[in-house]
Amino acid sequence: MKIPAWFGAETTPPGPARGGGQTEGFVEKNLGAVTGFMKEVLESHEYSHRKGMLQAIEARARTGGIIILVVSAAFMEKILSLLVLALVAAAIMRLSQVDGPSLLKRVLPPALFTGILVIPAFFSFITPGSEIVGFTVAGYRIAMTVEGVEVGLRLLVRVSVMVSFVALLFLTTKEADLFRGLKGLSVPGFFITALFMTFRYILILLKTVEDSTLSRKSRTISRTALKGSQGWFAGRVAFLLQRSINISEEVTMAMASRGFKGKIKTLEEKNLSGRDYLWLGFTSFLFFIALGV
Amino acid sequence: MHIPDGYLGPRTCIALYAAMLPVWLVSSRRLDKALKIKRLPLIALAAAFTFVVMMFNIPIPGGSTGHMVGGAVVAIVVGPWAASVALSIALALQAMLFGDGGITALGANCFNMAFIMSFSGYLIYRLAASGEPTPKRRWAAMFLSGYVAVNIAALAAAVELGVQPALEQTLDGRPLYAPYPLAIAVPAMMVPHLLFLGPIEGLGTALIVSYVFRTNEELVVERGRLSTRPLWAALIIMIILTPLGLLAAGTPWGEWGVEEVKTLVGYVPEGMQRLAGAWKGVMPGYGMGGISNVLAYILSALLGSIAVVTVIYLLGRPWQRR
Numbered sequence: 001m002k003i004p005a006w007f008g009a010e011t012t013p014p015g016p017a018r019g020g021g022q023t024e025g026f027v028e029k030n031l032g033a034v035t036g037f038m039k040e041v042l043e044s045h046e047y048s049h050r051k052g053m054l055q056a057i058e059a060r061a062r063t064g065g066i067i068i069l070v071v072s073a074a075f076m077e078k079i080l081s082l083l084v085l086a087l088v089a090a091a092i093m094r095l096s097q098v099d100g101p102s103l104l105k106r107v108l109p110p111a112l113f114t115g116i117l118v119i120p121a122f123f124s125f126i127t128p129g130s131e132i133v134g135f136t137v138a139g140y141r142i143a144m145t146v147e148g149v150e151v152g153l154r155l156l157v158r159v160s161v162m163v164s165f166v167a168l169l170f171l172t173t174k175e176a177d178l179f180r181g182l183k184g185l186s187v188p189g190f191f192i193t194a195l196f197m198t199f200r201y202i203l204i205l206l207k208t209v210e211d212s213t214l215s216r217k218s219r220t221i222s223r224t225a226l227k228g229s230q231g232w233f234a235g236r237v238a239f240l241l242q243r244s245i246n247i248s249e250e251v252t253m254a255m256a257s258r259g260f261k262g263k264i265k266t267l268e269e270k271n272l273s274g275r276d277y278l279w280l281g282f283t284s285f286l287f288f289i290a291l292g293v
Numbered sequence: 294m295h296i297p298d299g300y301l302g303p304r305t306c307i308a309l310y311a312a313m314l315p316v317w318l319v320s321s322r323r324l325d326k327a328l329k330i331k332r333l334p335l336i337a338l339a340a341a342f343t344f345v346v347m348m349f350n351i352p353i354p355g356g357s358t359g360h361m362v363g364g365a366v367v368a369i370v371v372g373p374w375a376a377s378v379a380l381s382i383a384l385a386l387q388a389m390l391f392g393d394g395g396i397t398a399l400g401a402n403c404f405n406m407a408f409i410m411s412f413s414g415y416l417i418y419r420l421a422a423s424g425e426p427t428p429k430r431r432w433a434a435m436f437l438s439g440y441v442a443v444n445i446a447a448l449a450a451a452v453e454l455g456v457q458p459a460l461e462q463t464l465d466g467r468p469l470y471a472p473y474p475l476a477i478a479v480p481a482m483m484v485p486h487l488l489f490l491g492p493i494e495g496l497g498t499a500l501i502v503s504y505v506f507r508t509n510e511e512l513v514v515e516r517g518r519l520s521t522r523p524l525w526a527a528l529i530i531m532i533i534l535t536p537l538g539l540l541a542a543g544t545p546w547g548e549w550g551v552e553e554v555k556t557l558v559g560y561v562p563e564g565m566q567r568l569a570g571a572w573k574g575v576m577p578g579y580g581m582g583g584i585s586n587v588l589a590y591i592l593s594a595l596l597g598s599i600a601v602v603t604v605i606y607l608l609g610r611p612w613q614r615r
Contacts, residue, residue: 030348033348034348037348037391040391044390067396070298070395070396070397071303071397073298073299074298074299074302074303074306074397075303077463077469106391106392107392110297110392113297114297114299118472120473121472121473126472126473126477127467127472147465147467150467151467151468151472152472154469155299155300155470155471155472158298158299158470159297159298159299159300161299162297162298162299162395162396162397163297163298163299163392163395166298166388166389166392166395166396167392169389170389170390170391170392175390178389178390188321190321190333191317191321191378191382191385193333193337194333194336194337194340194378194382195382195385195386197333197334197337197338198337198338198340198341198344198382198383198386199341199386199390201337201338201340201341202341202344202345202386204341205338205341205342205345206345206348209345230496230500231500233497233500234500234501234503234504235504237346237497237500237501237504238501238504238505238508240342240345240346241342241366241370241501241505242505242508244338244339244341244342245335245338245370247334247338248334248335248337248338249334251334251338252333252334252335255333255334
């Protein structure tokens with residue numbers, strides 16, 4: 001499915017709910033979060049239909065292989081080894097027809113967060129070691145150390161590589177295939193069914209949130225008092241909770257009347273092909289290499 | 294509070310997956326017993342609700358907004374076992390589909406937010422709102438439940454991150470994963486939670502649950518009947534986990550003997566010298582003659598827990614009669 005061009009275009013918010021130069025209000029932020037989520041879901045649908053390397057691998061093998069790669073990155077100790085794994089991620093991205101910006105959009109937030117978080121670790125007061133550059137303040141020496149940079153960079157590269165693999169899995173896999181893949185990895189049926197249902201319900205509840213937030217936005221002509229905003233928030237979320245419980249009771253009755261026993265039946269699993277075994281062999285090989293590097 | 298991939302070492306990840314396994318098993322068995330077909334949509338919708346609530350921005354003073362986890366809300370309304378499963382599912386979806394929280398750290402995130410937060414939130418609410426609470430006390434109980442639960446969960450996450458430098462090191466002793474020790478990780482995590490995120494969680498919990506209470510009282514009262522079973526389960530798990538302390542090398546900070554103090558600061562303060570060894574305890578050093586350290590440690594924990602439960606029971610009797 002292709003994302004329509006108008007969906008990605010920046011638009012100015014209608015109505016005077018947000019004045020020029022004012023910061024985003026909580027209504028706009030909520031709307032932004034909902035549309036951002038929908039966009040991400042649609043984007044993954046687009047990539048999962050492309051003809052690429054990961055898309056050609058059977059869902060179980062694809063999920064299993066990516067998990068092996070994530071675990072391999074967790075075991076690696078040397079920055080150089082992690083950078084090699086980053087190259088593997090880049091190669092998989094290219095071969096799977098995933099665009100760099102789409103992957104970066106998912107990798108950058110945790111990478112940036114980690115980047116900021118590790119800055120103090122570069123310095124001698126956290127990681128003592130051989131000085132690269134330093135200065136003295138009130139008799140106290142503050143210096144960037146080789147060991148500190150190594151510790152910080154290792155964490156930064158590791159987090160980026162691991163997040164990249166997870167993002168590649170999400171971008172190239174329809175959620176139904178992903179859950180089917182988990183089923184193949186012996187995750188209990190109860191959880192798989194609940195995951196299936198949860199994903200569907202999230203979309204329903206988000207639509208409810210979007211509708212109520214839009215209606216609020218369209219009726220807002222000036223800033224409202226904090227108490228009023230909090231009351232609105234409480235009312236919406238409590239309504240959401242109430243609606244969730246009502247839907248659950250209706251769904252239960254609908255399921256029971258149709259003879260549903262609590263287990264979702266999926267299309268017959270395909271047998272793994274040579275390509276799938278090759279992929280699993282490759283990822284396992286990297287895992288065993290990771291144990292020593 | 295969602296710990297991403299790469300921050301926790303493999304040993305911690307495996308240990309926390311292992312810690313969550315019995316919770317998932319017991320929860321799904323309990324839900325199986327309570328007619329799975331009936332509970333399944335409720336669990337899925339509670340998970341979807343948690344997922345959506347984590348995206349919601351709450352207006353807070355100063356024109357800013359904040360996010361909440363929602364663990365205490367779900368636990369109060371659907372009970373702690375169902376909430377544990379629902380939050381685990383929401384966290385799994387966030388990790389798998391949106392990279393929010395890691396796949397390797399999923400066990401840890403579920404342990405902190407699905408298990409600790411649900412159970413502590415639920416128990417705090419039931420205890421603080423026990424009896425016939427006035428609307429004000431009920432509101433305070435809801436706030437307290439959200440505030441304390443999110444802080445306990447944050448403390449657990451901080452400890453998991455803070456022990457990494459000691460647990461996972463390179464050959465030359467440098468941290469392989471999260472680089473900050475407990476002395477930095479705990480305040481860095483707790484100060485924003487105690488001052489900012491905790492009040493948001495407390496306020497959000499109180500606003501939502503009190504609204505639910507006003508519109509559908511039965512939902513909170515009937516589903517939230519107090520059971521002491523989760524408390525007993527948590528107590529037993531804590532007793533089993535007690536010997537973990539034996540893995541730590543060295544003396545805990547501030548628990549030095551006079552010899553260690555002398556080595557650390559060069560002398561022993563006079564008052565400390567005078568009082569040192571005045572009271573050796575019933576079981577000095579958690580030891581018991583002729584029994585292995587681990588067994589003695591477990592027995593000490595068991596005896597300590599029995600003592601605490603007895604004291605609480607005895608103190609609670611007059612209070613219950615009132």
